[in-house]
Amino acid sequence: MxxxxxxxxxxxxxxxxxxxxxxxxxxxxxxxxxxxxxxxxxxxxxxxxxxxxxxxxxxxxxxxTRFLEVGHRQRHRLEVFKAVRDELETVAEETGEHATLMIEEADQAVILTVQEGPDAINLFAYPGARMPLHATAPGKAMLAHMADDRVDELIAQHGLVAVTSRTITDPEILFEQLEQIRRQGYAIDEGERIAGMVCIAAPILDKSDRIRGAICVCGPQSRIDESRRNEIADVAKRAANVTQVNLDYV
CATH class of the missing domain: 1.10.10.10 (Winged helix-like DNA-binding domain superfamily/Winged helix DNA-binding domain)
Incomplete structure (x- = not known):
C-alpha cells in the first residue's frame, strides 16, 4: 500500500x-x-x-502561484533568512553586483533571496532556484564546512557533473579547493556555473560551527579583477559574520 x-x-x-x-x-x-x-x-x-x-x-x-505561497511561508520560517535582515541589501549596494543568500537543501544549493546592486546584470536568479553544490561558490563554501565523509557521499551519489567547461569534475581538485576555502574564509567560482561570471561566497556558521548557508556576490569576469575580488570577499565575509551573530538572537 x-x-x-x-x-x-x-x-x-x-x-x-x-x-x-x-x-x-x-x-x-x-x-x-x-x-x-x-x-x-x-x-x-x-x-x-x-x-x-x-x-x-x-x-x-x-x-x-500556490507553490509560491508555500515556498514563501517556508522561507520565512528559516532562521538564517531572518538573520540576514538588511545585510544582503548592504552587500549589493556596496559591491554594486548581484548578491544572494543560499542554503543547502536535498544535496543542492538553493537560492533563498536575491538583491541586485546598481550595476548588477540580469542572471535570471530567483528564490527557489537549485544548482549543484560543487559548481557554485556558495555551494563550495558550504561543502568546505561539511565532514569529508558527507562530501564523499554526495560525490558518490550525484557525481561532479560539468555545468560548464570550467566546472570542477575531479574529486581530488575539489577537496584541495575546500581546504583552501577553509583557510581563507571564502570560495570563488570562476565561470564554473555561468561562463564569464565570477562569484565569491562566504559561509555562514552558527555558534556551534554548523553550516547554515552562504552569502554570494556575482559579477562579470571583466569587472571583478584580482584586487576587486579581495574587496568583495571582505564584504561577503563581514556580512556572513553579522548574519552569524544575528542567528544567536533569532
Whole structure:
C-alpha cells in the first residue's frame, strides 16, 4: 500500500515539474513527454486542479502561484533568512553586483533571496532556484564546512557533473579547493556555473560551527579583477559574520 502511495505522489510531482519546466501543456503533450497514459495524466491533473496547485484554461494546464505561497511561508520560517535582515541589501549596494543568500537543501544549493546592486546584470536568479553544490561558490563554501565523509557521499551519489567547461569534475581538485576555502574564509567560482561570471561566497556558521548557508556576490569576469575580488570577499565575509551573530538572537 505504501509503495502504491509513494508512486502516486511521485507521478503527481513529475507532472508538476513538467508543467513548471515548460510553462504548461495539454494532457496529450504531458502524456507524451512523461511517457504516461493519457487517462492517468488527466486524472492527476484533475486532482491538482481541485487542490488549487494547477489551473486549466482552454485545455492548457499550468501551475499556480500556490507553490509560491508555500515556498514563501517556508522561507520565512528559516532562521538564517531572518538573520540576514538588511545585510544582503548592504552587500549589493556596496559591491554594486548581484548578491544572494543560499542554503543547502536535498544535496543542492538553493537560492533563498536575491538583491541586485546598481550595476548588477540580469542572471535570471530567483528564490527557489537549485544548482549543484560543487559548481557554485556558495555551494563550495558550504561543502568546505561539511565532514569529508558527507562530501564523499554526495560525490558518490550525484557525481561532479560539468555545468560548464570550467566546472570542477575531479574529486581530488575539489577537496584541495575546500581546504583552501577553509583557510581563507571564502570560495570563488570562476565561470564554473555561468561562463564569464565570477562569484565569491562566504559561509555562514552558527555558534556551534554548523553550516547554515552562504552569502554570494556575482559579477562579470571583466569587472571583478584580482584586487576587486579581495574587496568583495571582505564584504561577503563581514556580512556572513553579522548574519552569524544575528542567528544567536533569532
Amino acid at each position: 505504501a509503495g502504491t502511495s509513494n508512486q502516486s505522489v511521485g507521478r503527481a510531482f513529475r507532472i508538476v515539474d513538467e508543467l513548471a519546466e515548460n510553462g504548461g501543456g495539454s494532457v496529450s503533450e504531458l502524456a507524451d513527454r512523461l511517457e504516461m497514459p493519457v487517462s492517468t495524466v488527466h486524472d492527476y491533473l484533475q486532482a491538482l486542479v481541485e487542490t488549487g496547485y494547477v489551473t486549466v484554461t482552454d485545455k492548457e494546464y499550468q501551475t499556480t
